[in-house]
Amino acid sequence: MADQANDSRRTLVAGNWKMHHDHLQAIRTVQELGLRLDPVDLKRVEVAVLPPFTDLRSVQTVLEDRSIPVVLGAQHCHDRDSGAFTGEVAAPMLARLGVRYVLAGHSERRLLFGQDDAQVGAALRAVLRHGMVPVLCVGETAEEREAGRTEERLSDQVAAAVQGLAEEQVAGMVVAYEPVWAIGTGATATAADAQAACAHVRGRLAAAASGDAAASARILYGGSVNAENTAELVGGPDVDGVLVGGASLEAASLAGIVAAAATVRPAARR
Numbered sequence: 001m002a003d004q005a006n007d008s009r010r011t012l013v014a015g016n017w018k019m020h021h022d023h024l025q026a027i028r029t030v031q032e033l034g035l036r037l038d039p040v041d042l043k044r045v046e047v048a049v050l051p052p053f054t055d056l057r058s059v060q061t062v063l064e065d066r067s068i069p070v071v072l073g074a075q076h077c078h079d080r081d082s083g084a085f086t087g088e089v090a091a092p093m094l095a096r097l098g099v100r101y102v103l104a105g106h107s108e109r110r111l112l113f114g115q116d117d118a119q120v121g122a123a124l125r126a127v128l129r130h131g132m133v134p135v136l137c138v139g140e141t142a143e144e145r146e147a148g149r150t151e152e153r154l155s156d157q158v159a160a161a162v163q164g165l166a167e168e169q170v171a172g173m174v175v176a177y178e179p180v181w182a183i184g185t186g187a188t189a190t191a192a193d194a195q196a197a198c199a200h201v202r203g204r205l206a207a208a209a210s211g212d213a214a215a216s217a218r219i220l221y222g223g224s225v226n227a228e229n230t231a232e233l234v235g236g237p238d239v240d241g242v243l244v245g246g247a248s249l250e251a252a253s254l255a256g257i258v259a260a261a262a263t264v265r266p267a268a269r270r
């Protein structure tokens, strides 16, 4: 079986901790995660945690000091590099902390904090400008799904965010398909629906950049993922991993998801 270690589409399991875990809880969680992750699984699966801003420095230190093979991510950033933006965090600040992945346009930022497509696109470009990898979050609401507008919504969100990016920028990015109705609800998309939506997103990336760029980009599914449904979801040929909220908070649960993702043969994703 081919090893995906050098594959641009190596499976990614990313844990979005949202506004959970203070820095002491975060330290304990990554320490335990380091003990629970199986090195064999990590040849196939890249693992990232996205803690709250106040935890980043502590988590970075623990990961480095203990050589824990987990990558650091952040949940949001402003599009400007500095300025009078009270309460915001700039991309260069995250880059200095060794952050690799930054979410752009998580549905909670869009719906609860009014982030629009233009702001998402600007933040995504800030992430790229500072050498990090954007994780563009897209997904339809329950109303849009019921109205048969899922693909239209995904097309609009992807186009607004990636239009004008260089091919290599698209090739290196991550998109997370996260149906809003599935986030934190326990209502997971079927594997077939997740695959269809991720394939649609890849088609939109191809239209905006090129087929080669789209074939290299990673597309994740997110929305009530757990250790039981991961393997089936990641079995879709266009589903390159999962973005996990609630089930990523406990080390045992996140490690279970990683182990499940590692059972999927790379060939099943081609």
Ligand code: PEP
Binding pocket: 016, 178, 182, 183, 184, 185, 186, 222, 223, 224, 225, 243, 244, 245, 246, 247
């Ligand atoms: C998320 O917030 O990105 C998410 C997928 O949450 P949950 O796994 O809890 O549905």
